[in-house]
Amino acid sequence: MMADVIAWWSGLYRANDIVQMAAAFGHLAAIAFAARYALAGDAAALRLTSSSRRPAEDLLRITTAHPRVIGGLAVALLTGLAQLAAQLDYLPRSPIFWIKMTMLALLLVNGRMIQLAGRAAAAAAATRETGSTSVAVPSVLRAAAMRSIALWCAILLLGLLLTTVRPSV
Numbered sequence: 634m635m636a637d638v639i640a641w642w643s644g645l646y647r648a649n650d651i652v653q654m655a656a657a658f659g660h661l662a663a664i665a666f667a668a669r670y671a672l673a674g675d676a677a678a679l680r681l682t683s684s685s686r687r688p689a690e691d692l693l694r695i696t697t698a699h700p701r702v703i704g705g706l707a708v709a710l711l712t713g714l715a716q717l718a719a720q721l722d723y724l725p726r727s728p729i730f731w732i733k734m735t736m737l738a739l740l741l742v743n744g745r746m747i748q749l750a751g752r753a754a755a756a757a758a759a760t761r762e763t764g765s766t767s768v769a770v771p772s773v774l775r776a777a778a779m780r781s782i783a784l785w786c787a788i789l790l791l792g793l794l795l796t797t798v799r800p801s802v
Contacts, residue, residue: 639721642715643718643719645719646715646720657796659712660712660716664792665705667702667706668785670702671698671785672782674747674751674778675782676778677690677692678747678751678775681695692755695747695751695754695755729798730795733788736787739780740785740788743777743781746777747774747777747781750773751774
């Protein structure tokens with residue numbers, strides 16, 4: 634039954650440029666949505682480490698980005714699975730695909746580190762005087778923000794490579 638559905642989807646996908654473009658657009662739009670919030674949170678984390686003028690706003694941006702990033706990545710997962718199901722003959726054999734999946738797993742772990750470090754910084758800031766403009770930021774937050782930026786760029790590059798580099802038969 635599942636094999637029949639995958640065969641039907643693969644045939645539809647390969648025979649119809651509009652279906653391919655819709656799946657690719659949905660995937661890229663979801664990634665762009667998630668990346669927008671993730672990178673805004675990363676920028677806020679980096680600002681916090683260099684004496685932010687608005688630490689409360691930066692902390693809020695860091696701590697509220699996670700649900701939006703996860704939502705965007707969930708849609709990207711669904712559209713990515715649709716693309717994978719239509720291209721089972723070559724995607725699983727592509728080292729680029731597996732590197733991208735590894736980078737995605739690292740991004741998710743790193744995102745969790747950012748979430749936890751952001752919460753810790755927010756909790757520390759809440760226990761200080763309300764008039765203080767300094768925020769104690771764990772060094773792990775800065776490193777995780779920099780890793781996040783690099784991982785998002787790598788995932789986008791690998792996605793582009795997947796559309797242009799096919800494994801040899």
